[in-house]
Amino acid sequence: MKKTLSILLSFVLLIASLTVSLSADAATRKKVTEYKVGDSFTVTLKAHPMSDTERGWTQQYYSAESWKKAYYAKFRPTADGLYEFAVKGEDYYGEAAYQALIVDSKDEVVSFSYAYGEDSYNIDLVGDLKKGETYYYLIRYFTAYDDITHTVKLKVNLKKHKHQMVDLTKSYADAEYLLDYAIDSEEPVWVCKIQGCGFDTKSIYYHRYLVDLSRKSYTYDGKEKKPKVLFYDIRGKQFVPEEKGVDDINLKVVYENNTSVGRAKVKIRTEGTWQTIKFNINPKGTALKKLTPYKKSIKVRWTKQPTKTSGYQIQYATNKSF
Numbered sequence: 001m002k003k004t005l006s007i008l009l010s011f012v013l014l015i016a017s018l019t020v021s022l023s024a025d026a027a028t029r030k031k032v033t034e035y036k037v038g039d040s041f042t043v044t045l046k047a048h049p050m051s052d053t054e055r056g057w058t059q060q061y062y063s064a065e066s067w068k069k070a071y072y073a074k075f076r077p078t079a080d081g082l083y084e085f086a087v088k089g090e091d092y093y094g095e096a097a098y099q100a101l102i103v104d105s106k107d108e109v110v111s112f113s114y115a116y117g118e119d120s121y122n123i124d125l126v127g128d129l130k131k132g133e134t135y136y137y138l139i140r141y142f143t144a145y146d147d148i149t150h151t152v153k154l155k156v157n158l159k160k161h162k163h164q165m166v167d168l169t170k171s172y173a174d175a176e177y178l179l180d181y182a183i184d185s186e187e188p189v190w191v192c193k194i195q196g197c198g199f200d201t202k203s204i205y206y207h208r209y210l211v212d213l214s215r216k217s218y219t220y221d222g223k224e225k226k227p228k229v230l231f232y233d234i235r236g237k238q239f240v241p242e243e244k245g246v247d248d249i250n251l252k253v254v255y256e257n258n259t260s261v262g263r264a265k266v267k268i269r270t271e272g273t274w275q276t277i278k279f280n281i282n283p284k285g286t287a288l289k290k291l292t293p294y295k296k297s298i299k300v301r302w303t304k305q306p307t308k309t310s311g312y313q314i315q316y317a318t319n320k321s322f
Helices: 005-015 023-029 117-121
Strands: 040-046 071-075 081-089 097-104 109-116 125-129 135-143 151-160 165-167 190-192 210-213 217-219 229-232 252-256 262-270 273-282 288-293 298-302
Touching: 040 071, 040 135, 071 151, 081 097, 081 135, 097 125, 109 125, 125 135, 135 151, 210 262, 210 273
Parallel strands: 217 273
Antiparallel strands: 040 151, 071 135, 081 125, 081 151, 097 109, 097 135, 165 190, 210 229, 252 262, 262 273, 288 298
16 A cells, blocks of 8 residues: 655654664675765666665664665765765656765764655755765665656765855745744754754844834933834834734833933843843034134134033035035
């Protein structure tokens, strides 16, 4: 009876931390071709129906028998570092899946990747490898359907890995989802999209929102200045928390020094965390009354404005567009 691919893939997710028992296939490894950085090679794979044992919940899922029909390649790095097996397909089949492994000489898994359906184009695999050690790259093509005998041809390029960073905030069509994404979720914004790499910007995380003030500058008039607190989502679009269902902000706003000339402060508490944003209260301006040429100089007269003003600043230029 046919098994659905979704059942198969639910089991695939369990094996990321398992080791692979491949010692029984040692004879096969002795015959594999060894490649170096910069080499490309072609792999032809026939869809391999999974057995009942391989569909099970045990480590036997990755037995030597289950990888017997995989393609093997050998690699010994000349320096420590990240190396990538980049895959391009001349043909892909949406009803099957791919798995790739990098294992060391002791059958320990270094890294693992899988892809299926539309994601079949993302089977590239990265490994953090050590100089002089022997590693094996394995890739196989399998299906949950017994009657699929499709064959694919893949081109694999062995190269030093360069991070291909993606912004996770742009992977969602609607940024509103991220407003509901917990602020304490430890999900990085920028990650390398190649499986097995694991590099991310661990110091930058999602923020459900950013806050700012409606105004950053006022002219003194003796009255309190209270700019509004505005909320922006991670894409810079302003929103009203209540309208977006974000009702757990617990906003509290405290204004300080917001009457006199100088730098005023707005202390903002959201979800128990305080931050401070400053804005300016400037003295009233004045106006020039008269300009008089005077012995290679100029005499300037202006209207006195003493309120909250300790002095005046005069600027001049010889350029009329100043």
